[in-house]
């Protein structure tokens with residue numbers, strides 16, 4: 001049976017659970033459940049703290065896991081990134097009171113509070129800076145107010161928490177993070193693991209693409225296909241009117257309206273867009 005780690009709480013937990021559900025796997029009935037056996041799919045899900053997930057996967061105890069890139073790199077484990085999951089985007093940054101520092105080079109001899117000590121130590125070393133890392137579990141923004149640190153290094157999404165604490169970011173982002181599917185570095189994926197990856201890829205495609213149908217003059221098919229190349233090749237079907245054809249093609253959701261405008265200008269009509277519920281490419 002495949003063994004997969006899923007965040008049991010925190011910022012990634014809800015999105016991870018709904019993605020697995022969309023991929024056809026059994027979820028938790030309540031948030032206290034720590035292990036769920038999905039016998040039909042031969043997968044056992046372990047609901048663990050996101051910070052611990054890379055440790056289990058890196059050691060090979062579990063086959064796959066969902067966690068953030070920042071947490072994976074912070075753990076120093078042997079887990080590697082297998083698939084980007086399209087949620088949980090954030091940056092990991094230094095921040096302090098206005099004017100306290102403008103780059104990592106200004107941190108020599110200072111105290112930096114963080115719950116990602118591994119990431120911060122690696123960044124300081126990379127930049128040849130000697131500083132004291134004060135390891136905290138959370139709410140690190142308050143560490144400056146309480147005087148246990150001069151600056152912090154933390155996850156920034158909207159920046160609201162920093163602003164509320166009177167802090168601002170400085171220097172380059174240490175890291176850009178997002179939710180990942182991770183695997184042990186020394187293991188190829190096969191069987192149920194490969195199936196799970198294909199299912200998640202199917203969910204991502206269904207989320208990112210739409211299906212587009214339109215009718216167009218047969219003489220303009222090449223030009224229309226250039227606007228909508230699809231993932232392989234558009235399906236072109238005959239219509240009752242021999243001068244017209246029907247085209248069916250996948251289009252990226254982001255470019256949807258631009259593509260419809262361009263097709264309309266070319267002469268396409270009856271342009272219809274539908275969501276993709278599920279797919280395997």
Ligand SMILES: Nc1ncnc2c1ncn2[C@@H]1O[C@H](COP(=O)(O)OP(=O)(O)OP(=O)(O)O)[C@@H](O)[C@H]1O
Pocket residue numbers: 009010011012049050051067068069070071088089090138155156157158177178
């Ligand atoms: N707004 C956000 N706040 C915190 N973490 C976020 C946010 N957006 C994305 N993440 C990502 O979620 C992961 C943090 O997991 P963690 O378990 O610490 O969540 P959390 O929301 O901080 O939960 P808790 O504070 O209860 O531990 C990291 O990979 C982080 O990059």
Ligand SMILES: O=P(O)(O)OC[C@H]1O[C@H](OP(=O)(O)OP(=O)(O)O)[C@H](O)[C@@H]1O
Pocket residue numbers: 011137138139140141154155156157158159160161162
């Ligand atoms: O930029 P923002 O949108 O404000 O989000 C970032 C904040 O959210 C997280 O805190 P969380 O609520 O997880 O508390 P914690 O620091 O105690 O983990 C993170 O540690 C930042 O503090």
Ligand SMILES: [Mg+2]
Pocket residue numbers: 138
């Ligand atoms: Mg947190």
